Amino acid sequence: MAKNYSISGSNASQAAPATVLVVAGGTACRTRVFDIVIGSSPAPADNAALYQICRVTSIGTSGSNPVIYALDPIDVTSLVSSTLGVYTGSASGEPSGPVALLDIPLNMRATFRYVASPGAEFINVLSATNGISLRQFTSSATFVATGTLIWAE
Amino acid sequence: MLVVPKHSILRPHGVGILADPDLPHEQQSDYRQCIHCQKSWKVEPGSGRLRGFCMKCNGPICGPRCSECHGPFEKVCEDIEAGRVPGSKIILSVPYRI
Numbered sequence: 498m499a500k501n502y503s504i505s506g507s508n509a510s511q512a513a514p515a516t517v518l519v520v521a522g523g524t525a526c527r528t529r530v531f532d533i534v535i536g537s538s539p540a541p542a543d544n545a546a547l548y549q550i551c552r553v554t555s556i557g558t559s560g561s562n563p564v565i566y567a568l569d570p571i572d573v574t575s576l577v578s579s580t581l582g583v584y585t586g587s588a589s590g591e592p593s594g595p596v597a598l599l600d601i602p603l604n605m606r607a608t609f610r611y612v613a614s615p616g617a618e619f620i621n622v623l624s625a626t627n628g629i630s631l632r633q634f635t636s637s638a639t640f641v642a643t644g645t646l647i648w649a650e
Numbered sequence: 651m652l653v654v655p656k657h658s659i660l661r662p663h664g665v666g667i668l669a670d671p672d673l674p675h676e677q678q679s680d681y682r683q684c685i686h687c688q689k690s691w692k693v694e695p696g697s698g699r700l701r702g703f704c705m706k707c708n709g710p711i712c713g714p715r716c717s718e719c720h721g722p723f724e725k726v727c728e729d730i731e732a733g734r735v736p737g738s739k740i741i742l743s744v745p746y747r748i
Contacts, residue, residue: 527727541671552688599681599690607670617663617683617690620723623731 499529499649501568502575506561507538507643513546513636516591517644518563521556521628522621526576529618530629532647535601536608539640544605546636548644550619554594555626568647576650592630605640618649659693666692685709686716688723 508515517535522528535548565575598619603609613619621627631644662680669676683690685704689712702711707722720726726736 550690596687598688601666603668604670606672607668609669610667611664611681612667613664613683613690614662619688620727622727 500572500575501647501649502565502572502577503532503568503645503647504563504565505643505645506563507641508633510639510641512639513633514591515642516557516630516632517548517642518646519553519556519592519628519630520577520621520646520648521553521626522577522623522650523625523627524623526650527623528577528621528629528648528650530620530646530648531613531615531618532645533599533611533631534608534645535603535610535631536643537605537640538643539605541606542638542640544636544638544640546603546605546640546642547634548601548603548609548642549595549597549632549634550599550601550611551592551595551597551630551632552619552621553592553596553628553630554624555592556628557592591632592628595630595632597634598629600634662693664690682710684712684716685722686711686720686726689716 504518506518508517520528520530533550565577567575599611601609619629621629631646633642659680659682663683664681666679666681667676680693681690682693685707691712700713702713702717704711704719706719711717720736729736
């Protein structure tokens with residue numbers, strides 16, 4: 498039975514494009530991202546942004562590694578953390594080769610959640626440094642976005 | 651009588667839930683996913699966007715750029731991981747008697 502894990506984090510305060518989170522299974526496991534939450538925690542303002550869920554071929558310059566939480570505490574440690582790890586975006590070195598799988602236009606005041614049906618999760622290719630990223634592709638102003646990704650291994 | 655909202659579909663591939671303080675309640679939208687590349691889109695009848703359906707893979711496709719069939723995405727994944735060209739066929743030798 499698949500084991501589920503989650504991470505949360507924010508992107509670096511930089512002009513878009515700015516990666517929020519990357520889940521890189523690499524060659525260790527195939528991650529199936531099925532739940533995505535996007536929002537903004539700074540003081541609300543009328544700013545718009547386009548977020549994307551992308552399949553990336555390199556994880557770029559690693560920022561900090563957010564803690565990976567198993568949804569079932571009895572599950573083993575995620576394989577993702579033991580190989581390439583996951584990270585919040587840094588101010589430089591964005592992941593390369595992004596292929597947008599989902600476009601989410603969103604106002605800064607709003608929160609959006611996407612839940613994939615079983616069998617329709619976003620899957621990363623089992624190749625080195627491949628992963629699924631959540632990024633702020635364009636925005637009307639520079640602001641920090643916060644996201645949560647939940648995946649199954 | 652069962653009422654089906656205009657922007658919903660049977661068996662969506664995903665659901666998007668939008669919570670906006672300017673709206674009186676949450677908005678839910680159905681999403682479909684391309685069988686070839688996994689690109690997902692919000693179902694919007696009358697949007698004018700050209701989508702399609704792959705009769706080989708028996709699933710929706712995101713548009714003309716995905717009209718060439720290399721197989722379902724899981725098959726493409728396996729091809730890439732095995733170092734094969736996506737969509738290549740594996741020819742098995744079949745024993746025969748002359």
